[in-house]
Amino acid sequence: MAMNNSIVSKALILLCLTSIVVLTLGHAHPWLPSETPKKLALKLSLDNQTLSLASSDFGFIVHETPLAVFQPSSVNDIIDLIKYSNSLPIPFTIAQRGQAHSTHGQTMTHNGVVLNMTRLGDIKNGSRIVVYDEYVDAGGEQLWIDVLSATFKHGLTPFSWTDYMYLSVGGTLSNAGVNGRMFRFGPQISNVLELDVVTGKGDLVKCSPVNNSELFYAVKRLRLLYNEFSAFTNDQEHLISFHERNDTRSADYVSGYIIVNQAPLDLSFYPAHYQPRITSLVTKYGIIYSIELVKYYDNNSQTHIKEEVASLLKGLNYIPRFAFEKDESYEEFQNRLHTTELEFTSKGFWDVPHPWLNLFIQRSRISDFNEGVLKGIILKQNISVGTPSFYPTNRNKWDYRMSAVTPNEDIFYVLGLYRSSGFDKVEVEAHEAQNQQILQFCKDVGIEIKEYLASYKTHEEWMEQYGSKWQLIEDRKAKFDPKRILSPGQRIFN
Ligand SMILES: Cc1cc2nc3c(=O)[nH]c(=O)nc-3n(C[C@H](O)[C@H](O)[C@H](O)COP(=O)(O)OP(=O)(O)OC[C@H]3O[C@@H](n4cnc5c(N)ncnc54)[C@H](O)[C@@H]3O)c2cc1C
Structure with missing residues (x-):
């Protein structure tokens, strides 16, 4: 699951690309937030307090200040932002941030935008965790503790968890989601039925496989x-x-x-x-x-x-x-x-x-x-x-x-x-x-x-980590995020 190429969403929102892309032909300098088209600019936070919050994580070891923080109200906003970056001669990077419980700057960028995924969870933005008979449909920004509360009301619970529950669905699925149950059911990524993801090109894509439900007291x-x-x-x-x-x-x-x-x-x-x-x-x-x-x-x-x-x-x-x-x-x-x-x-x-x-x-x-x-x-x-x-x-x-x-x-x-x-x-x-x-x-x-949750600093270290899978990872990146816009903080390609 090459999650570093994509942004997990679960909202089934169709691609709608009407007024987003202002092609800034002739730009040869790096992006400045002040040049952003109004529709997107309205969702950019530039104040020092917000920038400072986005420049740290649970690790308190790496600190990178972004140029702006983007506050999406919908998946379409995210798509618009990515398409806009792709349209620039020098695209800016976009770092998705869930609960920022990473330890080595994985949610950060110094020359781009931090995408505050938690905003999608605001009630007015249509926050959802919908429980069905055999599976739960949750937004990538949702917390596992909230998934537990929602499923529990129906006498159900997913099979695979992390030990700590105040992590976001998208954040743990970006890694694997491991704990002492996985000897039976695998990590969280082995228990995903379907994902809606936005790629680095700004396409909304559906990907799959399993479902699970159980009841315990x-x-x-x-x-x-x-x-x-x-x-x-x-x-x-x-x-x-x-x-x-x-x-x-x-x-x-x-x-x-x-x-x-x-x-x-x-x-x-x-x-x-x-x-x-x-x-x-x-x-x-x-x-x-x-x-x-x-x-x-x-x-x-x-x-x-x-x-x-x-x-x-x-x-x-x-x-x-x-x-x-x-x-x-x-x-x-x-x-x-x-x-x-x-x-x-x-x-x-x-x-x-x-x-x-x-x-x-x-x-x-x-x-x-x-x-x-x-x-x-x-x-x-x-x-x-x-x-x-x-x-x-x-x-x-x-x-x-x-x-x-x-x-x-x-x-x-x-x-x-x-x-x-x-x-x-x-x-x-x-x-x-x-x-x-x-x-x-x-x-x-x-x-x-x-x-x-590797925190490698060089391309070579990542190649060694992935071993025989490296070519596949590189190919997926080239296919889904050719301008290497997403997840700069992982330092795999940036
Ligand atoms: C106290 C504590 C306990 C933990 N326990 C466990 C455990 O038991 N098992 C385990 O596996 N891990 C555990 N972790 C590690 C945890 O799973 C990772 O740090 C995970 O990334 C945290 O989720 P987050 O929402 O904070 O993600 P973030 O730190 O915000 O993001 C992590 C990565 O995911 C990307 N990302 C975030 N949201 C999205 C999204 N919606 N779509 C696409 N990409 C996204 C980010 O860009 C970043 O690269 C623990 C961490 C802490 C601090």
Whole structure:
């Protein structure tokens, strides 16, 4: 899915190109907002406050001030803007901005226009999330939390989510949308029935494939602790194998965390009286590992849930007695990271730089990764990493025709280093340097990795990331966005 060539919309609005294009033949200088035809100019914001807001993102690492911010009221406005840029001798770039939860400037441009997609969600602009029997039709600007609320009213929910719900539909579909359910259903991009997209030429195009619906009321959520890496990964892989064997006992969500001996430890999930014992374990081993396992249930399955969970745990090799469980509503579970967000915001830890690193790692070298990266770099250097997530998933749930890339093995691991840093430049650089060191280590010892939400700076790095898919990506860009107008902040072609 070459989403970087297009803007996700879901509104079925037909192309209407009557009064938009003023061909400015003879222009040889870069575009100036003051030259914009009136109809479009009315939707450009040029004030410093708006420009400043559009020049930053969740990462607080890259800062680029655009020439203007475009506030569309409809998909036609977006089409008009793109057509107008295409008509200029020197087209300006257009950076789509959803919730700007990117970490390395992916929603920014310094010589063009930031397209504020959230404007399409304003009620007066016809915001919609329409729920049907087997699918939901949502605008690209909509938040996943709102999709959940809307579908839940109908007793339905999509199969594939991200862990955090205040992200836009278009923003996560531009990447993949990964979490601990994808071993069963694939990433979000594998669960899209149809997309309406506007290309870099300003054409509105429909593209397809799947649908999903389910109904749950509650979840049983468990965490199991390990001091042995191989026992941890063997058990994770065992848990994701149930679904592959069509064994109905399969867990619904399998994830994992790495608890590194770095203060402060986040042990909020665990019962207070157990926290000192867990802290002792972490101090003793330096790193311990935790599987998160979730089983959904409803009124009908409620009576069996305990037996089902017991049967899943049978034969697992976690540290005896270090298994903890919680019952939550389905919505509480889906929206669990919002609680963290509120807590971090109140402590001033949310709006800070986020030098994140997200990796997909080949399974066959995962113990080398543990020794070389988790123990050899992260534990040794003691640069804070928070509580990284770490779990295996099945590659057969990914559609190889899409532009998302994964290691070339049936199972690969997903690592999320959710770093928060102070505003001190030296601190941010230390985090970024460690990220680079991890990437370099993998390269040096030949561990195949793919960066997720990649923040590469050069064309060559992107070519390496896409590997054998590069030609396809280049061809799609040339076909759908030949003047390379869209998504300059990804730095793939600009
Ligand atoms: C707290 C937190 C938790 C996260 N958890 C997860 C997780 O569990 N799983 C996961 O996969 N990711 C996760 N992410 C990463 C997240 O999916 C990406 O950062 C995603 O891009 C965020 O969506 P957004 O709306 O903020 O997109 P933005 O940052 O606004 O945009 C991202 C990219 O998408 C493009 N874009 C945005 N909207 C559109 C549109 N309508 N049409 C076309 N292109 C568009 C932008 O130009 C940009 O290139 C998390 C991020 C944060 C901050």
